[in-house]
Amino acid sequence: MIGLSHYLIVSAALLSLGILGLLTRRNAVNVLMSIELILNSANVNLVAFSRFGAGNLDGQVFAVFVIVVAAAEVAVALAIVLTMYRLRRTPNLDDADILRG
Amino acid sequence: MTAADYVFWVFATATVVSGAVVVFARSLIYSAFALLFTFFGVAGLYVLLGADFLAATQLLIYVGGILVLLLFGVMLTHRIYDLKLRTEKTQLGPGLIVAAGIFIIFANAALITEWPTVGREPAPTTKEIGRLFLGEYLLAFEAASVLLLVALIGAAMIVRRKKDA
């Protein structure tokens, strides 16, 4: 029987994959994808808790807001990445290194 | 196992495997397209969890909006005739160890914790969620619209080329 823990483990797997992506990827768009994985893992958690644990719809509503926020974030993020590409012809984060000290 | 259980395994496998492709793929474009299957798998999990409205939202916004944006981002930040689009990966070893540690900790937490078990039978959620949006979560709903407005203004402002005083 599929229960809460199954979903939580899927979510944990997504979370750790997202973190792995953050740690290993150097391309800005790729890092954004990893962040989307993390947000999705949290959403799976919220919906699973809403179904099995809490028994109310608050989790699902929360997840809808998370999706909306993610959309806004990605829009701004891509605008910034595009500007970066325009300014120095690379989407790689390692090349973003003029601020230091 | 019931039919729903099989379906769960299909969606869960699709989600995790394509999530792994997102992270491990050598080519950026493969990561982006793998993300499609992750989003789709997650939407399938939502359906199994009785969250039909959320599943449709997931498809509409993640697949129709965010993923398209990301694809445009990929193509606009590369010379588009280069089919391979290799991206660099660094620190794969330490990263794997950290990620595995995190997975073990969180999976362990998920298994040993005594979560509340009130539960809620799957039932159509659209009406109820609509009511919550305009009732309990009215303020959050309005705040989200302000957030989208700000993101719209901000993104348009940032990418606009010419400086205009």
Added chain:
Amino acid sequence: MEEVLRSLGLFKPEIALTAGLLLVVIVDSIGGAWRNGAVRILSIATLAVALGYAVELQVAGAQGAIFSGMLTVDPLGSFFKIILVLASLLIITAFTFRAARELHGLGQGEFHALILALTLSNLLLAGANDIVMLYLALEMVSITSYVMVAYLKGDRMSNEASLKYLLFGAVSTGGMLYGLSLLYGLTGTTSLPGIREVLATGVPGPQLALYLATLLIVVGFGFKIAAVPFHFWCPDVYQGAATPVTALLSVAPKAAGFGIAVRFFFGTFAVPVTGTWDLSGVIDWQLLLVVISVATMTLGNVAALTQNNMKRLLAYSSIAHAGYILMGIVALSDVGARSLLIYLFAYLFMNLGAFLVVTLVHLHDGTFDLRDYPGLYRRAPLLTLAMGLFMLSLIGIPPLVGFLGKLYVFGAVVNMGSGYYWYAAVGAVNAAIAGFYYLRVLKVMFIDAGNEDKPPLKLAFVDRAWLLFFAAANLLPVLFWSRIDEWARGAVVLYTGR
């Protein structure tokens, strides 16, 4: 419907800001040569009205949960609202386009709209009473800040700073979201008072998930207040952003972050008892915060010692100050909360003053480098004297406001008992370290030789007036301190109902 109408009465500052934001966007899109002036006046008027409403709430001592428990209104929240709106108002009036060289020639409409949006989201964050609202407001603050940091779009540094800020912010808020989802799973509710009720009775079984949730939530707060080890973005962002944006970011989102942190740690992770709070559940977050706080102030101060860029120096200094302010949360008492309020109040004036001086020097000399500051005293005595005052205030020299802030914070920690004396001592040692780099700035400006051939800085009348204003704001509060103390004492009322 009645709930909404009732709520709107206690929601006036935010309504004013929203209306102002929409008006600014509309006016800016209409176009015309007059729009820049109109937008500016409109924003100032909006913030002034919002400030008036916030003060009204404070005076009335309004309390309660509004919008079905999404937000709370209480004197503590009103205090934060006043500080947050005041910070934006000061930024718009004293800094921006006239004084900031980086912003010359850029569009004003979006800038003012963004400042209003940031203020609005700060107010929402400081009053959030539900984790949905908390997350949403946190992201609103963050996304608005990313855009503001990227405002100098042709500028590589601004672009890079915003990218770093965004990636770092998205990761930490993503982690926090995961923590919040665990918290929802453990308690079955999204309302902060509801969560407290569950936590007070204790979570059955192993506590690992609760620990993880707490840890992840602290990550989110830590990012917002730039506490170590979530501070990496801070110096880069402060350096890359336009100076008015930096000044605003160094005060407003940080204050809002502290506002929600107080609400979270006092109102949710603790049970209110008269005068003090008791820890609820088994999470010893006090210890966690002590560690973070000590690390934050030490690292901030030590790193600031070697900085030559004034913006980076002030960035590290603001990190260190976040460490001091955290002491007020750790104290977990009325005294602690009061000290936090007073410190933020003081920090607002001393930090904005210092940034104003940096902005003005950049306006005239085009440099943020401390090595270009020698001889400034001969060229602009008023400016230099004011800077001296701000620096002394940041160190905490009596009788300036900075001293009073530190006095309250250390007092609150000492009040906790002998077990925490070492903590206060660490704070004192840090204040001494901080003295080095603040005094170094003064030494460079007053004593060091150089730049003799450059002409004197001709400050505009408005700039002089603002310098005098900030100097007075640092100097004078001590005269009527009992009033301020009373105000802060009255403000430490946390509404913890639904």
Added chain:
Amino acid sequence: MDITYDLLLRIFPALADAPSWVLVAIVAGLPALACFAFMGVGPVIYVYAERKISGFMQDRLGPMRVGKWGLLQTIADTVKLLFKEAIFPRDVDRTLFLLAPIIVCVGAFLPLVVIPWGARLQTADLNVGVFFVAAISSLSVIGLIMAGWASNNKYALFGGMRSAAQIVSYEIPAIMLLLVPVMIAGSLSLQDLVAVQAGGLQNWLLFRYFPIMPIAFVMFFVAGMAECNRTPFDIPEAESELVAGFHTEYSGFFFAMFMMAEYTEMFVISAVSSVLFLGGYLSPFPGGVLQTLGPLPLGWFWLIFKAWFLIFVMMWLRWTLPRLRVDQLMHVAWKVLLPVAFVLVVVTGFFVLLPETANGFLWDRWVAWPLTLAFVAFLFVVMVRALRWNRRRAQELAA
């Protein structure tokens, strides 16, 4: 799913004793098979219709050779396409090249799941029906980008990017306009949307709220047409600029899949439009006349009739209007359709709240539908006269 299940048990009561997995397989398989058959056969008819109609509009005969009036022409073409070699150019990305047509097809076929062919004839009466259609149709965007990318051909890539930009832009007004009928019906389920239009022609949503709904319908139809890349919105495959757009490199069966998806999408848009505005499977006569013919329900006939009529309109417009430029395209979406859609939604919201007009305006019953019909007829007459004038002019020139 459950509707199919009920239907199945009514016809074959013996199946109730079968093991659950057999039932599940049948319940899931039958509608899928039906949809697939419809999808497979549909395009054959549409392509024939398209060629004939364009033939007549251009004063020629269209296909005439194979079979009587060329009836078998498209079947022959299909057979040819299926047996032709599918060429893979050397530098394409094979995985994505193969995956793209599949994704596009899935995106085109999945909405059929929720289209109601009758009160009980529907694969799944989803609670979020309309929303589901909107969500799924975004899937094909990804497929088009994928096809464009995998082809490793700049024209294909441009075509893919253009179509993605176009579909995403037109999706926004389309979804806003979806809200208008949804607000009136108070439900996202397509069954409920049809149910509020029961009772004959004058109750169709198109004829209610007189100035609002006709505008909403026309705009939704235009946005829908743009979403399936039909002329005048066929910039993504503009043959004079981009060879053939995203499917430049495709041939044989895979090309057929794109074609199938495109025509299916046309059908879906038309069917959804008729469900939302034209009463779906309801007959146009008051009192449910001809809703059933004896024991035979006619819902499917009415739906297909309305949908095919709209498809005919699409083909008609193809030969009437010239192709838009990219900037005009974006202008239409963002500066015309979207603001008007917003206004419509807000205005409809007000009117739905007013109790007197809960079922449309007072004048709707008597005035609105004749007016709308008269307007459509007027348009038709004008167009016919223009065509006649054209022909006469051509004859004069020839003489």
